[in-house]
Structure formats: C-alpha cells, structure tokens
Amino acid sequence: MFDKYLIDPDSVTDIGPADSPTGFSFTTKLGYYRGLTLSMLEEMTVAVDGEELPREAVSFDDGNGPITLDEMETTYDRRWNFGAPATLSVTYPGGFPKGEHTLSLRQRLRISYMPFPAMRFTEKTIVKE
Amino acid sequence: MFDKYLIDPDSVTDIGPADSPTGFSFTTKLGYYRGLTLSMLEEMTVAVDGEELPREAVSFDDGNGPITLDEMETTYDRRWNFGAPATLSVTYPGGFPKGEHTLSLRQRLRISYMPFPAMRFTEKTIVKE
Amino acid sequence: MASKIRRGVSLYSFQEEMFLGKMNVEDCVSFAASIGAKGIEILPEQNMPSFPNVTDAEIAGWHEMLERHGCHFTCYDMFLDTKLRNDRLLTDDEQVESIRRDLALCNRMGIRNMRVLIFVRPDILERCVPYAEELDVHMGVEVHAPWYLDHPWILRTIEVADRLGTKHLGILPDMGIFMKHYPPELRARFEREGARPEITQFIVDQHEQKVMCEYTIYEVAVKMKGNPSEVRMAETLRHAPYANPKRIGDFAPYFRHIQAKFYGMTEDCRDPAHAYDEVIPELLKAGWEGTLSSEYEGNRWVQDVMDVDSREQVRRQHEMFKRLLGETANGQEDA
Amino acid sequence: MASKIRRGVSLYSFQEEMFLGKMNVEDCVSFAASIGAKGIEILPEQNMPSFPNVTDAEIAGWHEMLERHGCHFTCYDMFLDTKLRNDRLLTDDEQVESIRRDLALCNRMGIRNMRVLIFVRPDILERCVPYAEELDVHMGVEVHAPWYLDHPWILRTIEVADRLGTKHLGILPDMGIFMKHYPPELRARFEREGARPEITQFIVDQHEQKVMCEYTIYEVAVKMKGNPSEVRMAETLRHAPYANPKRIGDFAPYFRHIQAKFYGMTEDCRDPAHAYDEVIPELLKAGWEGTLSSEYEGNRWVQDVMDVDSREQVRRQHEMFKRLLGETANGQEDA
Numbered sequence: 001m002f003d004k005y006l007i008d009p010d011s012v013t014d015i016g017p018a019d020s021p022t023g024f025s026f027t028t029k030l031g032y033y034r035g036l037t038l039s040m041l042e043e044m045t046v047a048v049d050g051e052e053l054p055r056e057a058v059s060f061d062d063g064n065g066p067i068t069l070d071e072m073e074t075t076y077d078r079r080w081n082f083g084a085p086a087t088l089s090v091t092y093p094g095g096f097p098k099g100e101h102t103l104s105l106r107q108r109l110r111i112s113y114m115p116f117p118a119m120r121f122t123e124k125t126i127v128k129e
Numbered sequence: 130m131f132d133k134y135l136i137d138p139d140s141v142t143d144i145g146p147a148d149s150p151t152g153f154s155f156t157t158k159l160g161y162y163r164g165l166t167l168s169m170l171e172e173m174t175v176a177v178d179g180e181e182l183p184r185e186a187v188s189f190d191d192g193n194g195p196i197t198l199d200e201m202e203t204t205y206d207r208r209w210n211f212g213a214p215a216t217l218s219v220t221y222p223g224g225f226p227k228g229e230h231t232l233s234l235r236q237r238l239r240i241s242y243m244p245f246p247a248m249r250f251t252e253k254t255i256v257k258e
Numbered sequence: 259m260a261s262k263i264r265r266g267v268s269l270y271s272f273q274e275e276m277f278l279g280k281m282n283v284e285d286c287v288s289f290a291a292s293i294g295a296k297g298i299e300i301l302p303e304q305n306m307p308s309f310p311n312v313t314d315a316e317i318a319g320w321h322e323m324l325e326r327h328g329c330h331f332t333c334y335d336m337f338l339d340t341k342l343r344n345d346r347l348l349t350d351d352e353q354v355e356s357i358r359r360d361l362a363l364c365n366r367m368g369i370r371n372m373r374v375l376i377f378v379r380p381d382i383l384e385r386c387v388p389y390a391e392e393l394d395v396h397m398g399v400e401v402h403a404p405w406y407l408d409h410p411w412i413l414r415t416i417e418v419a420d421r422l423g424t425k426h427l428g429i430l431p432d433m434g435i436f437m438k439h440y441p442p443e444l445r446a447r448f449e450r451e452g453a454r455p456e457i458t459q460f461i462v463d464q465h466e467q468k469v470m471c472e473y474t475i476y477e478v479a480v481k482m483k484g485n486p487s488e489v490r491m492a493e494t495l496r497h498a499p500y501a502n503p504k505r506i507g508d509f510a511p512y513f514r515h516i517q518a519k520f521y522g523m524t525e526d527c528r529d530p531a532h533a534y535d536e537v538i539p540e541l542l543k544a545g546w547e548g549t550l551s552s553e554y555e556g557n558r559w560v561q562d563v564m565d566v567d568s569r570e571q572v573r574r575q576h577e578m579f580k581r582l583l584g585e586t587a588n589g590q591e592d593a
Numbered sequence: 594m595a596s597k598i599r600r601g602v603s604l605y606s607f608q609e610e611m612f613l614g615k616m617n618v619e620d621c622v623s624f625a626a627s628i629g630a631k632g633i634e635i636l637p638e639q640n641m642p643s644f645p646n647v648t649d650a651e652i653a654g655w656h657e658m659l660e661r662h663g664c665h666f667t668c669y670d671m672f673l674d675t676k677l678r679n680d681r682l683l684t685d686d687e688q689v690e691s692i693r694r695d696l697a698l699c700n701r702m703g704i705r706n707m708r709v710l711i712f713v714r715p716d717i718l719e720r721c722v723p724y725a726e727e728l729d730v731h732m733g734v735e736v737h738a739p740w741y742l743d744h745p746w747i748l749r750t751i752e753v754a755d756r757l758g759t760k761h762l763g764i765l766p767d768m769g770i771f772m773k774h775y776p777p778e779l780r781a782r783f784e785r786e787g788a789r790p791e792i793t794q795f796i797v798d799q800h801e802q803k804v805m806c807e808y809t810i811y812e813v814a815v816k817m818k819g820n821p822s823e824v825r826m827a828e829t830l831r832h833a834p835y836a837n838p839k840r841i842g843d844f845a846p847y848f849r850h851i852q853a854k855f856y857g858m859t860e861d862c863r864d865p866a867h868a869y870d871e872v873i874p875e876l877l878k879a880g881w882e883g884t885l886s887s888e889y890e891g892n893r894w895v896q897d898v899m900d901v902d903s904r905e906q907v908r909r910q911h912e913m914f915k916r917l918l919g920e921t922a923n924g925q926e927d928a
C-alpha cells in the first residue's frame with residue numbers, strides 16, 4: 001500500500017571511513033497502515049542492482065538503538081511506528097557504488113489476520129557521483 | 130461420477146478377419162447423469178497400456194449407426210442417452226494384444242453450465258488369452 | 259393443523275441403479291410410492307430416451323404408470339445447452355427457444371414447476387416469462403451451493419419477478435445450501451484416497467467453525483503441505499457454504515418446490531450434514547406449500563467401496579421428513 | 594424527524610498524508626470538524642506512538658485537542674497479534690489478555706465502541722464479554738468483504754451475543770460489503786498496469802451482472818489467456834461480493850457504528866461503487882442510531898499517478914451523506 005515510499009532515495013549515505021566506507025545506510029518506513037512490534041518483521045531484504053545482500057549485513061534503527069534482524073525476531077517490547085522513518089545500515093565494503101545503480105528493499109511482515117505474509121517491495125535508482 | 134463404469138471389461142472383442150484382426154471394440158457408457166447431444170462429446174480418447182490411439186482410429190455407435198468423432202462434433206440431432214451402452218470401435222492392427230494389458234478411456238464433455246470441460250477417465254486391466 | 263408440505267423424490271436420486279440397469283423408472287416410482295413420496299420429479303434428459311421428441315403416447319404411458327402407483331409429477335428439471343456448438347454460444351433467441359421448448363413439454367406433461375439451471379441469465383428468463391405464464395409453468399432458478407438465497411445473482415431473478423409482477427418466475431432451493439456440517443461420506447472417501455485423518459479432522463473442524471474457506475485451503479495446501487487428496491478435500495469447502503435458514507420466510511413466496519439434497523443418512527435416519535432440523539421448522543412457520551423432493555447425491559462418494567443402495571438412503575431421509583413434519587401414520591399419506 | 598445517524602471519520606482515511614508527514618492527527622480532526630464530521634474513529638496502533646503504554650496525560654491531550662475542534666471519539670480499532678511470535682500462536686489466555694488490554698485502554702479513552710477484527714474467534718470474544726460489560730465497551734466484529742451479514746462465521750458471533758443476552762458484543766459493518774458496481778479507480782489502475790480495456794470491460798460487466806466470481810476468473814485466466822494484470826483484476830472479484838441491503842434491518846440491533854468504506858467519489862459527490870443510496874434508507878427505516886465513519890481506502894489505487902487528496906475525497910463522501918440523510922444546513926451540525 002505504501003510500497004513506493006519505502007526507500008527515501010535522497011538518504012543513501014556511506015558509512016565508515018570516508019576513504020574506505022564499510023557500507024551504506026538509508027531511510028525507510030514500514031509499509032503498513034499501523035505500527036508493528038519488531039518481532040513481526042520477518043525480513044528486510046536489501047539488494048543492489050538486484051543482488052540480495054546477506055541478512056546479517058543489515059541493521060535496523062528507528063532511533064531507539066541499532067538492532068539486527070535476528071534480534072528483532074524475538075523483540076516483543078519495541079514497536080516500529082506508523083510513518084516513522086528508520087535507518088537501515090548495510091555492510092557493503094566500499095560503500096554504495098558510484099554511478100547509476102538500483103537499490104531495492106523487500107519487507108516481509110507477519111500480519112496476524114492474513115493467512116500469508118504481507119510482502120512489500122520497492123526499487124529506486126540511485127545516482128552517486 | 131460414473132468413471133469406474135465407463136468400460137465394460139468383458140466386452141473387449143477383436144474386429145476384422147479372425148486371423149488378422151484390424152482392431153477391437155468395447156462397450157462404453159456416457160459418464161454423466163443425463164444424455165447429451167453428440168456435438169457435446171469433445172473427446173473419447175482410447176489408450177492401450179497408456180499409449181493414446183489417434184482420434185481418427187475411433188468410431189462410435191450407440192445403435193443408430195457408426196459415426197466418427199469428427200462427425201459427432203457437428204451432430205446436433207442425435208443424443209447419447211443416459212445409461213445407454215454404445216460401442217467404440219478402434220482401428221488397431223492385430224487386434225487387442227494378447228496377455229494382460231490396460232485399456233483406458235477418457236471422455237471430455239462440454240457441459241454448458243460448467244466453466245470448464247468435464248473430464249471422465251477409467252482404466253481397466255484386460256486379460257486376453 | 260396438517261402441514262401443506264408434501265414429500266416426493268427426484269429420479270436423480272436413483273441414478274446409480276438406473277445407470278447400471280438395476281432399476282428402471284417404474285421401479286423408482288414404485289419405491290417412492292412405498293414410502294409415501296408420491297411426488298415425482300423428472301429429468302426428461304435422463305429419463306425420457308426420446309427427448310426432446312416425446313410423443314403424446316409416451317406421455318400418456320408415463321401418466322398411466324404414475325397412476326398405477328398413486329403418484330404424480332411435481333417438477334421438470336430443464337437443461338440449457340448454450341454450448342451445443344463448439345464454435346459459438348447459443349444466441350439469445352436460441353436460448354429463449356430452447357427454454358420455450360422445455361416449457362411446452364413441461365406443460366404437455368401436466369407439470370407446473372420447472373427447475374431452471376442457475377447459470378441461465380435473468381434477462382433470458384425475463385423474455386421467457388410470457389410463455390411460462392401462458393403455459394402455466396413456474397420457472398424456479400435452482401439456488402445451488404455455493405450460491406445462497408441472498409446471493410446477488412439470485413436477487414437479480416427476484417428483481418425481475420417483482421418488476422414483472424409475475425407468479426411464474428422465482429427460485430427453487432437446493433437444500434445443499436444448508437450444509438451445516440461436513441458430510442462424513444466425503445471425508446471417508448478422501449481418506450480412502452490418501453488424506454491423513456489429522457488433516458481431514460482439521461478441515462472438518464474449520465468447516466464446523468465456519469472459517470472462510472480460502473483460509474482453510476491455504477492452510478492445508480501451503481502451510482501443512484497437504485497431499486493432493488487433502489487439498490481436494492479442502493477445496494470442497496468452496497462449494498459448501500452454510501446459508502442462514504432464517505431467510506427462508508423472506509423467500510418462501512418465490513418457491514414452490516425444493517430439491518432435498520443429501521449425501522447420506524445415518525442408520526437412525528438423521529442427516530449428519532444438512533440442517534433439515536432448522537430448515538423444516540422455518541418452512542412450517544412460513545406456511546409454505548410445496549414438495550420436499552429427495553435428491554440423493556451420495557452414490558458418487560461411496561461407489562468405490564460398496565454397492566450403492568439409493569432406496570435405503572431415500573427411505574431414511576423420508577423417515578426424517580415424517581418426523582420433522584409431524585406426520586402420523588395416517589396423516590400425510592392421502593394429502 | 595431528524596435522523597439519529599451521525600457523521601464521522603476514521604483516521605484511517607488520511608493514511609497517505611499522515612504516512613508522508615503532510616498531515617498530523619490534529620490536521621485530520623480539524624478537517625473533519627470543518628465538514629461536520631465530528632465523530633473521530635481512532636486506530637491507536639496507527640495514531641498513538643506510545644501504544645500500548647499510553648499515559649493519562651496523553652489521553653487528556655487528545656481530549657483537549659478534540660474539544661478544541663468540537664469533536665469526540667466514536668470508535669477504537671483494535672488489532673490482535675496472534676502471530677506475535679514466530680514459533681507459536683498466542684494461547685487463548687494471551688488472546689483474551691490482549692483484547693482486555695484494548696478494552697481497558699478504550700475505556701480509559703472514554704470510547705464505547707471497539708472494532709474487532711473479523712478473524713478473532715467467537716469463543717475468545719465470549720470470554721471477553723464480562724470485561725466488555727464491566728468497561729462498557731461494545732465489541733463489534735467488523736463485517737468486511739468477502740464476508741457478509743448473513744455469513745455463517747458472523748452468525749456465530751450473533752449466536753454468542755444472543756445466548757449471553759449481552760449488549761456488549763455484536764458486529765460493525767464495513768460498507769465494502771455493499772460494493773454493487775466495480776470501482777473505476779481499481780479498473781484504471783489495472784489498465785495502467787497493462788490490462789487491456791476490452792478485458793477490463795468484460796470483468797466489469799460480469800461483476801455488474803453478479804456472475805459467480807470464480808467463473809469470471811476462469812474465463813479471464815484460462816479462456817481469454819489474460820495477462821497478469823487482467824488476472825489480478827479478475828481476482829479482486831473474490832473480495833467483492835454484494836450483500837443484500839435489505840438485511841440491514843435484521844442486524845441493526847447488533848451494531849452501533851459503521852465503517853463507511855469507499856475508493857473514490859465523483860466530482861458531483863456520488864460513490865460509483867457502493868450502494869449507499871440503498872443502504873442509508875434501510876438504516877433510516879430501521880431507526881438505527883450511530884455513526885457513519887468515513888473509511889477512505891482509495892489512496893493505494895491512485896498514488897501511482899497523482900497526489901492523493903484524502904480530504905477532498907472525504908469531503909465529497911460527506912456531501913453524499915448529507916444528501917442521503919436529508920441534512921439541512923443547520924440540521925445535523927449540532928446533533
């Protein structure tokens with residue numbers, strides 16, 4: 001329902017030393033019309049040019065401290081609120097590649113009233129000089 | 130609904146000269162709870178040991194004269210009645226093979242109130258000495 | 259006060275024995291008479307080999323046979339072969355003509371109710387109303403599961419009937435719409451075909467709770483990785499909603515005949531699947547007048563393991579009807 | 594005589610602008626007040642960032658804000674995360690506890706209606722009735738398409754309410770069940786995604802005729818070899834039955850709030866899809882008292898080609914409500 005807004009394309013920033021970045025980060029929102037307890041976020045799969053990065057490479061922070069996707073699985077006392085921007089940090093040696101590349105994100109949400117997981121997806125073209 | 134009764138296994142008989150049969154015949158019924166105009170019989174596919182015989186090899190006779198499957202397609206004034214036995218004659222040089230073999234029949238019926246064709250199928254083991 | 263509800267059978271009920279040549283139509287009628295089910299519903303395309311060219315002599319023969327057994331016709335089940343040709347559908351005019359042919363034959367046979375297949379378009383039926391009125395035949399669109407009385411497709415027929423102010427167009431409920439519990443005959447068949455008892459129990463439980471069928475199908479097919487028999491059993495739920503018996507009163511003015519669908523009766527003459535114990539009181543409350551016409555459809559579910567005994571099944575259903583209708587030994591028989 | 598039907602909005606209606614940070618909750622309330630829609634339906638899990646640990650001060654802040662605009666709360670939309678954990682479902686006790694938590698917060702917020710998700714089991718709700726009575730909150734199971742008022746799953750909740758004789762359990766209809774015509778916004782979106790106009794016209798025509806949806810899906814997917822967008826459009830028919838508005842009177846005692854679902858209004862303030870012109874007269878005839886609460890859900894269908902203007906859409910819906918409720922300029926505003 002909010003797929004097209006999942007990635008803020010202007011937020012993509014390298015992390016780590018400026019001369020040898022260890023990865024990049026970007027701002028994302030939860031693709032749902034309400035907030036969710038973190039345990040119900042089953043997947044946030046980041047891909048560069050269609051190539052998916054390992055789950056372990058991704059870390060989430062909605063302002064309450066970084067947490068890995070595995071840790072989120074059993075986090076029952078923390079919610080990602082509706083419309084609230086959060087930062088996904090990704091280990092990606094060298095940082096986001098220069099030039100024109102695609103960045104995509106797939107969120108898999110466990111919604112109790114639906115029989116199957118809800119899938120959200122967006123792909124944005126990022127131009128880095 | 131009547132799939133298991135589509136072939137009368139005791140009816141299988143060779144046709145043509147006794148010493149060089151040109152094929153075989155058997156008794157069949159329409160797998161439906163009412164009669165149908167012949168144009169609605171889309172397929173009657175005969176197979177021996179799972180190998181389907183060509184459509185042209187098959188001829189139908191419910192007692193009102195033999196007719197090919199292609200001719201049935203445009204026969205709007207003749208019905209195959211509920212529960213009425215008919216003879217399917219099949220061109221099969223040498224006649225039905227000796228020993229234990231399977232004979233199967235698939236009927237495809239065009240039933241107007243159903244969105245898809247009705248499929249009927251039976252397979253019988255025939256032992257010929 | 260005696261109820262105005264009569265008992266009858268559809269010849270559809272004996273399809274197994276008739277198909278196999280073990281019963282002919284007179285055997286069916288004779289049996290029906292023996293259980294006080296004097297109203298006979300006929301499928302001319304099943305029971306009249308000369309259809310559609312039925313002669314007056316043949317019709318007279320039928321009436322003589324029925325009279326021998328004290329029986330009478332109640333309903334004519336029509337079909338409409340819109341797909342007669344493989345190159346095109348029947349035109350609207352051809353469809354109207356086919357229905358008119360059935361109405362005329364129905365009238366010649368002295369039958370005043372015609373079962374109309376549910377897929378026949380309401381606008382086609384609207385065009386047939388003048389013929390139905392002239393021939394005095396009520397066209398009842400069969401409300402068959404998964405449709406239900408309030409389904410918008412059915413409401414279109416009701417709308418036509420109301421707008422024309424005709425008494426010759428309405429509905430004809432098939433009691434399969436009141437399948438409250440999962441039929442044991444179906445479950446057993448799927449188990450014989452390889453469905454595991456724990457999965458079939460899950461499906462039965464879900465149906466009992468009236469969970470939306472698509473959820474159960476998804477659970478069985480995807481989450482439980484059900485085998486083909488299990489998935490097929492789950493998919494039967496798509497065809498088996500449970501309609502609210504309380505709606506019968508609202509629709510009673512629109513039907514004059516009922517197809518009393520069932521898959522199997524217990525030895526003590528109860529239907530484990532259909533809520534006749536809720537439906538019949540609603541019919542009585544509505545003062546409905548017409549025939550409960552047995553439609554036994556269990557043969558296909560048990561023929562793989564036993565000889566079908568349609569007579570015994572129909573007999574048991576009528577024992578249930580007598581009980582629910584409050585018939586005494588001498589009560590309904592002469593009605 | 595003035596109708597007892599009040600107008601309101603669900604904050605769900607402004608999800609697009611709130612998600613994007615273009616409106617905050619007070620903007621929504623202020624706008625609602627400006628069109629005389631003084632009843633506010635809230636989704637705490639959407640609109641209260643501290644949920645479920647909402648403080649008294651926060652609640653007081655909400656009430657002050659509402660009062661500034663002359664508004665009040667009407668309904669609390671609950672959720673139940675039975676799949677909170679990935680290793681098991683919540684136990685029955687945990688489910689009851691979660692609902693009790695919502696009932697208590699609802700009560701603290703001074704709200705007397707709680708929308709219950711349709712998948713919540715009736716036996717779980719039965720266990721919650723004592724809490725609902727104590728806290729004076731009506732639990733209304735949302736009757737959402739493809740369910741309908743008479744659906745057997747809904748009848749189970751009605752049965753529990755009747756058996757307990759409670760006034761604190763019932764239903765809460767979502768007007769999506771009265772989708773009589775195919776929404777143009779959906780059709781246009783599927784066409785932008787590649788569905789061919791002749792196929793979308795076929796789907797619309799089939800829906801208009803109320804043909805059983807599985808038939809249409811089969812026609813489009815198999816016979817017409819529809820492309821993925823066309824098949825997806827056909828599959829939307831599964832979620833869009835059309836319930837009979839005439840049933841409203843029978844169920845009116847069981848609901849006190851209505852979610853007025855819509856996908857888009859025309860410039861002359863008509864809903865091209867939902868039969869409000871048949872539903873509202875039935876509500877008036879039943880003397881129903883409660884709130885028609887806008888639930889705009891069109892954003893997701895048009896956001897690919899235009900900026901969503903939820904306010905304008907909601908405004909148009911309320912123009913329609915005023916017309917159908919017979920509100921005069923000074924009539925309902927002070928009710």
Ligand SMILES: [Mn+2]
Nearest residue numbers: 432517519553
């Ligand atoms: Mn029937």
Ligand SMILES: [Mn+2]
Nearest residue numbers: 767852854888
């Ligand atoms: Mn809703």
